[in-house]
Amino acid sequence: xxxxxxxxxxxxxxxxxxxxxxxxxxxxxxxxxxxxxxxxxxxxxxxxxxxxxxxxxxxxxxxxxxxxxxxxxxxxxxxxxxxxxxxxxxxxxxxxxxxxxxxxxxxxxxx
Amino acid sequence: xxxxxxxxxxxxxxxxxxxxxxxxxxxxxxxxxxxxxxxxxxxxxxxxxxxxxxxxxxxxxxxxxxxxxxxxxxxxxxxxxxxxxxxxxxxxxxxxxxxxxxxxxxxxxxx
Numbered sequence: 001x002x003x004x005x006x007x008x009x010x011x012x013x014x015x016x017x018x019x020x021x022x023x024x025x026x027x028x029x030x031x032x033x034x035x036x037x038x039x040x041x042x043x044x045x046x047x048x049x050x051x052x053x054x055x056x057x058x059x060x061x062x063x064x065x066x067x068x069x070x071x072x073x074x075x076x077x078x079x080x081x082x083x084x085x086x087x088x089x090x091x092x093x094x095x096x097x098x099x100x101x102x103x104x105x106x107x108x109x110x111x
Numbered sequence: 112x113x114x115x116x117x118x119x120x121x122x123x124x125x126x127x128x129x130x131x132x133x134x135x136x137x138x139x140x141x142x143x144x145x146x147x148x149x150x151x152x153x154x155x156x157x158x159x160x161x162x163x164x165x166x167x168x169x170x171x172x173x174x175x176x177x178x179x180x181x182x183x184x185x186x187x188x189x190x191x192x193x194x195x196x197x198x199x200x201x202x203x204x205x206x207x208x209x210x211x212x213x214x215x216x217x218x219x220x221x222x
Contacts, residue, residue: 043214045211048209055207091154097142097204098160099160100157100204102157
């Protein structure tokens with residue numbers, strides 16, 4: 001398996017634009033997580049899914065953030081409209097309960 | 112709600128010294144406990160996974176122990192090297208499918 005695949009690796013966008021981050025989990029994994037990492041706040045859990053169902057989205061900072069998992073092999077995190085304070089590295093991870101695996105992350109810069 | 116704490120936040124040791132990193136968690140209802148390493152500007156690399164039924168795991172110079180009843184895990188790194196300098200994070204995978212991280216311990220090994 002190629003591991004958890006995130007795209008794009010880097011994204012630079014202007015304030016107010018919509019941003020969509022994508023994640024393909026490891027095949028067969030049934031839990032998927034979205035995290036955000038900044039120097040100031042460290043690693044924050046935004047939302048997680050189990051069997052494609054969102055279990056807890058209490059970490060989503062604002063209504064501008066939304067996440068979907070339409071099937072077991074794909075998830076998106078959308079920010080609309082984006083703001084400079086959303087600049088961070090966004091990680092996706094997946095697991096089947098025998099260890100979590102992380103993607104390489106998407107470095108988002110909002111100018 | 113699972114709370115994961117790592118002490119100390121930072122550690123600096125001379126090369127050759129053994130490292131002891133601590134992780135505590137508040138809810139013992141976990142599937143497993145996982146240790147990760149993160150280098151600056153990079154993603155998270157899994158080091159060791161301890162299932163809830165296990166007491167410890169070893170890989171080379173690394174050994175991790177788990178005491179569920181007291182809510183503690185310890186990562187030991189023997190004979191530290193400058194290449195061990197990184198941030199080490201522990202994560203608890205709970206029965207509600209949540210993967211909760213500590214804030215990490217930043218290790219510096221001086222040559």
